[in-house]
Amino acid sequence: MNRILYLIAILFALPMVAQQSITLQECYDLVTTNYPIAKQSQLFKQQNNLDLEVISKAKLPQLDLSAQATYQSDVISIPIPNTSIEPLNKDQYRATLSVNQLIYNGGIINTSSQVKNAQLQTQQKQVEVSLYQLKQKVNELYFSIILLEKKKQLLTEKQTQLQAQLKEVKSGVNNGILLPSSDKVLEAELLKIDQEFSEINSNKLSLIDNLSSLTGTLLNQETSFIIPLTQTTINDEINRPELDLFQLKKEEINLSEALIKKQNSPKLVGFATGGYGNPGLNMLDNSFQTFYTVGVKINWNVFDWNINKKQRESLAINKDLVETELETFKLNTNIERNNYQKEIKKISDLIKIDTNIIALRKTVLNATESQLRNGVITTSAYITELTNLNEAENSLATHQIQFELAKANYNITSGN
Template sequence: MKNIFIILIAMVTFSSVAQQSITLEECYRLVTENYPLAKQIQLLEDQNKLDSEVLANTKMPQLYVDAQATYQSDVIEVPIPNSNIEGLNKDQYRATLSVNQLIYNGGITDASIKVKSAQLQTKQKQVEVNLYQLKQQINQLYFSILLSQESELLLQSKKAQLQSKLSEVQSGIKHGVLLPASDKVLEAELLKIKQQSQELLSNKIVLIETLSDLVNKPLDLSTQFESPLLKVPLESQLNRPELELFQFKKEEIASSESLIAKQNAPKLLGFATGGYGNPGLNMLDNSFQTFYTVGIKLNWNVFDWNSNKKQRQSLAIHKDIIDTEAETFKLNTNIKLNQQQKEIDKIEGFILSDLEIINLRKEVLQSADSQLKNGVITSSAYITELTNLYEDENTLLKHKIQLQLAKANYNIIKGQ
């Protein structure tokens, strides 16, 4: 007895572990984490780190090695008779090591790093926007699966009702109350239900496999898809990632403006060069010598033909363009929200009508059931009324799922 109890506990535990469930919110999270495009967020981060390090390296000393050997057709000679000053060799050699150190450049390096950082934010937010747009595709798949689940349950309910009625009809035939062929109609209808069930199963498998690929998580027929409790938010403010993207684009422009403003600042560099060659710095000494030079250099573009000013004007126009894009997006999104709200209201009206129709169909079916038992109508007439009720119940089911889908899409459009 003890062993049997342990086996039962193990079976229940295995069953609870084997059957997984998933929610709509979890699908949203999985697609934003596992969709291949999501990898770009980290890749962009890594790329920006490398680019920023390259820019920061401009503050470090820059080393240059230069070596050359030349042969000249003529050289400088000293035109003084009996001076005993040897002319230079026509073959000359030189090797140098130069060091340049940036002392001041008006903050261009830091401004360039800030531009890269702003560009990173914009690119990463664009990836988020692209991932966000997948949520409506998730909605369509998820609620289609829910519809398949509920339709199967409704179909099985009809099947159970027909099987029960088939037993009653067969009993009536046996006792001579009903015609001999009355049960054949019910059996044919049961075969139709079997076909419909197979079609539902096939469609559900395709939907689940597609959703599984999209969220990159194993899902199958044993997976329980939870029905979400959705509400349409009352607040009117949009919360879409596209709005943040527009703001990041404007911040990127602001950082570019700051960089452009510093481009004409004076640049001060220190330099040092050491070398070995023939001749050295003393051109009159025709031998190999070591030498060096040190100094500072100032570079200042005093007049750039208003190029800097025009670049800033161009960025200002770009900022205005982004503002118009943001206004257009808000307008179009609010129009979609209004249309979606009208869709929700329409479906809610349909559901109220569906309930009234179903109540009437049930009364008609109840009357047909009594008439079939008494042999007043045929099985075909009864199936017609049962099918009418099933189709109306199926319509109600579709409208309920459509209402959930419409609310989910409304939330996605709004950014909730």
């Protein structure tokens, strides 16, 4: 008996477990984690590690192995009679192993690594910006779904009210108080409501599918979308990730400029070469010999026709371009924020008017219901007043959702 009761309890609990709810903030977090472009951040990190490894290899000794065999049409001869010096062979052979070790290059390697790290930060911040900009798309889908749910709720209330009136009207028709066709008008209106339910469900399913794709998580018609009570703080501050992106771009340009300056620095390299060949370093010894050379060398591009200077001037222009992009972004963001502030104020005023309209419409509908039961008005007149009330309630619901959407968009635009 206890086992049966336990199974029954599980069966009743299943729908509750299956019931899923989600918040707007959770949708933001899911987009940040699951949207395909989010994977790029880690890919950029892996790529940067490889690039840094390649750059660091320049500090290690560089080995160069070469071998050659040649035949010459003529060789050096010493025109001194009665000497034992033999002329060189026309076929000559040589194999060498050279080692070059960078000693000093003006800090190019370290600066190159800094440039690569700056590029990584810029790339990762760009990914963050792209993900952040998806939040407004999430807002549109999320609040549209909530609005459809509210419309469905109001439509259900209208359906319930019509069904109740239909019973009374049929009773009135049977008693000869109302015209025989009065109930048919209400039945037709109920069929129209069924059509509206179908349209709402279809639109809602489409929006849910889009939000599921965007967040990378499974949502369905049974998912409960929690209405957020958004708080807005009106101030002049902007905390968008784009501001960090512009700053990182400028830092990357500064490091690139420093790298270019170091390109003309003197480079000191130590080298050693060992080999085996015929002839060796002693050109007068016509035999196979081992040999080696060691030393240091310096390279310094003293004059580059102002190439370095022009490259730095080009980077300075890039820095100015970033600055203009920053100013443009701030200007457009402030315009957008001002528009949302005005929209929030406008919708707030509309909600107050909606509330008054609904109160009046309910008063009129109550009077109409009494008139319908007494046969004073037709069912069409009653449906007109009921529809007017439903439209007023829909208007209020729409404005309430738009109010929350405008506040959410304001926060996203401000970076709150």
